[in-house]
Amino acid sequence: MKDLEGRKRVVIEHVSPQIGSGRFPVKRAIGEKIIVSADVYGDGHDEVRAVLLYRPLKDQQWIETPMNFLGNDHWEAAFMPETPGMYEFTITGWVDHFLTWKKGLQKKYDAGQDVKVELMIGAQLMEDALSRASGEDAWRLQDWVEKFKDPQEALPLVTLALSPEVAGIMYIHGDRSQAGQYNRVLVVEVERKKALFSSWYEFFPRSTSREPGRHGTFKDSEQILPRVAEMGFDVVYLPPIHPIGRSFRKGRNNSVTSQPGEPGSPWAIGAAEGGHKAINPDLGTMEDFVAFVRHANELNIEIAIDLALQCAPDHPYVKDHPQWFKWRPDGTVQYAENPPKKYQDVLPINFETEDWQNLWVELKSIIDFWIDKGVTIFRVDNPHTKPFAFWEWAIREVRSVHPEIIFLSEAFTRPRIMERLAKIGFNQSYTYFTWRNTQFELIQYLTELTKTEVREYFRPNFWPNTPDILPEMLQHGGEPAFITRVVMAGTLSSNYGLYGPVYEFGINTPVAPGKEEYLDSEKYEIKHWDWDRQTKIRQVITRLNQIRQENPALQTTWNIQFGETDNQQLLCYAKVDESGDNRMLMVINLDPHHVQAGWIKVPIQFLRIPAGNAYVVNDLLSGNRYNWHHEWNYVELHPGNIPVHIFRVE
Amino acid sequence: MKDLEGRKRVVIEHVSPQIGSGRFPVKRAIGEKIIVSADVYGDGHDEVRAVLLYRPLKDQQWIETPMNFLGNDHWEAAFMPETPGMYEFTITGWVDHFLTWKKGLQKKYDAGQDVKVELMIGAQLMEDALSRASGEDAWRLQDWVEKFKDPQEALPLVTLALSPEVAGIMYIHGDRSQAGQYNRVLVVEVERKKALFSSWYEFFPRSTSREPGRHGTFKDSEQILPRVAEMGFDVVYLPPIHPIGRSFRKGRNNSVTSQPGEPGSPWAIGAAEGGHKAINPDLGTMEDFVAFVRHANELNIEIAIDLALQCAPDHPYVKDHPQWFKWRPDGTVQYAENPPKKYQDVLPINFETEDWQNLWVELKSIIDFWIDKGVTIFRVDNPHTKPFAFWEWAIREVRSVHPEIIFLSEAFTRPRIMERLAKIGFNQSYTYFTWRNTQFELIQYLTELTKTEVREYFRPNFWPNTPDILPEMLQHGGEPAFITRVVMAGTLSSNYGLYGPVYEFGINTPVAPGKEEYLDSEKYEIKHWDWDRQTKIRQVITRLNQIRQENPALQTTWNIQFGETDNQQLLCYAKVDESGDNRMLMVINLDPHHVQAGWIKVPIQFLRIPAGNAYVVNDLLSGNRYNWHHEWNYVELHPGNIPVHIFRVE
Secondary structure, rough: OOOOOOOOEEEEEEEEEEHHOEOOOEEEOOOOEEEEEOOOOOOOOOEHHHHHHEEOOOOOOOOEEEEEEEEEOOEEEOOOOOEEEEEEEEEEEOOOHHHHHHHHHHHHHHHHHHHHHHHHHHHHHHHHHHHHHHHHHHHHHHHHHHHHHHHOOOHHHHHHHHHHHHHHHHHHHHOOOOEEOOOEEEEEEEEOOOOOOOOEOOHHHHOOOOOOOOOOHHHHHHHHHHHHHHHOOOEEEOOOOEOOOOOOOOOOOHHHHOOOOOOOOOOOEEEEEEEEOOOOOOOOHHHHHHHHHHHHHHHHOEEEEEEEOOOOOOOOOHHHHHHHEOOOOOOOOOOOOOOOOEEOEEEEEOOOOOOOHHHHHHHHHHHHHHHHHHOOOEHHHHHHHHHHHHHHHHHHHHHHOHHHHOEEOOOOOOHHHHHHHHOOOOEEEEOOOOOOOOOHHHHHHHHHHHHHHHHHHOOOOOOEEEEEOOOOOHHHHHHHHHHHHHHHHHHOEEEEEEEHHHHHHHEEEEOOOOOEOOOOOOOOOOOOOOOOOOOOOHHHHHHHHHHHHHHHHHHHOOEEEEEOOOOEEEEEEEEEOOOOEEEEEEEEEOOOOOOEEEEEOOOOOOOOOOOOEEEEEEEOOOOOOEEEEOEEEEEEEEEOOOOOOEEOOO | OOOOOOEEEOEEEEEEEEEOOOOOEEEEEEOEEEEEEEEEOOOOOOOOOEEEEEEEEOOOEEEEEEEEEEEEEEEEEOOOOOEEEEEEEEEEEEEEEEHHHHHHHHHHHHHHOOHHHHHHHHHHHHHHHHHHOOOHHHHHHHHHHHHOOOOOHHHHHHHHHOOHHHHHHHHOOOOOOHHHOOOOOEEEEEEOHHHHHHHHHHHHOHHHHOOOOOOHHHHHHHHHHHHHHOOOOOOEEEEEOOOOOOOOOOOOHHOOOOOOOOOOOOOOOOOOOOOOOOHHHHHHHHHHHHHHHHHHHOOOOOEEEEOOEEEOOHHHHHHHHHHHHHHHOOOOEEEEEOOOOEEEEEEEOOHHHHHHHHHHHHHHHHHHHHOOOOEEEEEEEEEHHHHHHHHHHHHHHHHHHHOOOOOEEEOOOOOOHHHHHOOOOOOOEEOHHHHHOOOOHHHHHHHHHOHHHHOOOOOOOOOEEOOOOOOHHHHHHHHHHHHHHHHHHHOOOOEEEEEEEHHHHHOEOOOOOOOOOOOOOOOOOOOOOOOOOOHHHHHHHHHHHHHHHHOOHHHHOOOOOEEEEEOOOOOEEEEOOOOOOOEEEEEEOOOOOOOOHHHEEEOOOOOOOOOOOOHHHHOOOOOEOOOOOOOOOEEOOOOOOOOEEEEEEE
């Protein structure tokens, strides 16, 4: 009984947001409010107070914000940090006897009862507050105590008791000795805005040479940057830039033997020239790379590199750290496999090695190495095939020194695994968007991402294609599909990316019918692209990125509301920014083959359009403006034209 | 890094059932399965195992049950304790390299690959298991190691590797050194069956005299017990039986002054004759009470008394422990109030007293006192006006010595408060059923109680009336409403109760129009009931209790499924017991004034009736049997007759 706090009468529970009972930090970006809610109540009918406490992690002093009562014992308050970092928050609550007394006094006085004794009780409460006050407040409390102690006329004292002045001082010096604190301190990680709003362009630097057949270099790649910047992208992501293994090197179209001169897959990392901290000599030198990064930064582009923790059989690690690999009874090293398939050009790292601590330190040093070269973003290849504990440790360690670093999880695997990677620290995540095509699928998936607990930690990055994935919709849908898929990626999600040249040029031939691999994939060969070529897709992308820059509603993923349609081939959704001033409405023709028309129900309440009011929707792609008067409006979208509307509501 | 367990690759999360991150025990009754589910997975593609561990609280040895994989990384297992008490459970999981190897071996062999090296890897795994084996298992492992080490012919070894014999031994001696355990041990409280299945009859012992005008006694009340037993009730609940205060005693119909000879409200506890541990002398002696309890027990009836922790101004506590009350500046003691209303006959206890520890000990001693007299159930009056911490402590302390004691929470207050009282230990709870009348309301409320987290800790007890509540539906609906409300109470919820004589006799006059108080309420006067009177309501109640006894499906609240109807005045629901053998189907006419007919959709899948099969529904109230062939069937219910069906599906 001694360890019980028997007089703490307030319960605080159901505190939100939190993930896994506070096991993981909640994620927010600069500019996003952290809205904290909880159930706070006591026994009986006494009045209760609830206060949100927050502070930068490890600070001494809590910052206090009173919570607002929303009804049904539910309370809410918000805070919005101005600098990135880890913040912690909790809630405290207490029974406020002064407030209870004040409400009772008013009711009794209004009912015409004698309130003399009530006023004397007020004097006792003020005397109690006086014991905690000093200075000016103490003088005033002393004065009030005298007045209430021996009450003469009721009305002036009741009026005084109900005054904001008394309320303020009694709140400040109220008795919190029996306040209860929520039994957890929760953490929120506030990141720079890029974690939530970014536009990625992926290209292979080896395909940037202007001369057909010559291996592209970083110097060549520098020439590509201005056009990428002009298209409005702010992240350039490069597949691995390291020396490529020679044993079991893959040839064109993933053939198991390569011809002399074939470059191999960049994901077969490591050769005599070095491993994960070396540059493929065909691309240039480390200095070239650093110059490339600097040049990109001057164009407001950040460089993301690929972090693929696997080794070609010729990787220096294999000789230097044989204990980091599995060895077979015949003395050979274990290659990757998915029985009966074998991937002999790639060795998985054996994270179960007894030498795991040295392994982890070395792998993390790869990240630090490239940060030192100017890399700020890592697109992590297959993170789900390495232990969660490793990523949690590595990301935390890196970000504790470099909080600006962003890790994108390339995992298209089982939902619980993708979610876990986000929980343990990945700042952005690949998603199933790539395969969600119907209205039902898209609404269901976006609802899961934005309206469930997933929203607290999983920041989607929508990719309509990658070097590994040429989705069926692009294969069959042609240019209209390329346009609708990229517009959806960039308006449904504030983070999105493209495997760029292939997308701009509408390349969509699979290696075989029913496969999602590209024919003559750039993964196994050098391409020669006509970088000067203008396409309609490129124009739409360029305009899309401008629109994203100019409209804050598209710089967040969470504030989405779908609208009904009477035609399932139309997708309609609205987005609003934090201020409510920027209001966007998108309509997509999901059918790349036919004109689709029908009625859409504009979510006018969400868009803060008063019912019955006229409003203008301005199509930022076509420049057309429409005067609408009702919730339901008619739209018609032609695949041959631009099969989407990106309206700003004005 | 040293405190990290870097090689534990398995994640265990989303473990269910749990309440408030394991802060409170989950509730179950004997005969109820505890179905535990969780997401368990590792990184990569290795095979994972998950095992449920459980044991009686404080036991040394865990009992292990392998969990079944349900898909999407979700696993499930169950246990069912045979004795009441606290049990704890958790989950462990690990990567099973042997299982991974076995699956790969089969695929490679089936694909015609050379599996020689694979078989040698198998030998290594078996050798590893051998290091943990002894006796017979060790001999067999030794034998297999020899065979696999130097594999000759593949087929017999592959066959052996895939055999159940090898699977069993490799499971037993598998490597669990890197197994991960869920980070919480969860607790479930398993209670005696009565906690889940009970039928309560409330009467005032002072109204049991056969002579009009004479104060009834426990001896008189003994005479009532056989008819209560005959009606099928197994709990008799008595309003407070203690001396009644004299100062500010309430008169008839809650009048603020009483006339000489008026008995007062039993909830104004305490007078010169004693307080919460004394018997009102008008009811008899302590010996009379103990004899009454014994007599009830012989009829398989348990006695529930009222625990109302409040005092009349003449209660001995007021003089002996003035520090347990609040005193006003004018020297008077603080009475209960809800401004501007005053309840001067009742003093609330001041739980904020600095002497709270002695107060708690004394209040708990009241419970112990009555347990000693044979009381096994406490109906706690207004528990929400006393601190949650007190109840949590008191109930835990009492039940740690007397786990059979049941506490019913009489709280019709805010949802979070009612839920909290259940979480902290109340075994049964009053509910909002009393005011849920329409099909929509009833389905919504039952869904909340049975299909959400609430199901894990809140055990409803449905009361169609109480001495405090004469619901409008009974006022206006008359006999048909009395019948449908009690049948719903007793078939929707396995715990139900009645304020008995008033219900049997269909008394339904309110003190004033629009009020839910009874006119001439028994709370303030002695009644003279004709206990021999037979009514149709009494007959239905008697039959209802027989049906509840004979049909296990009605002895639990959780297994409910509503059926569609084409008429919103009809309510249709089915219940099935744990074995699935006992299947019940209820249809209620919610309209007490008119015949209601329509089509109901029998939930045949839930009732395990194969689609297309004929089935018989046997109305256990009327004895009528119907042959039904389809999901949709026609019913017609007359308020003048019996406006409900209680079908057993045969």
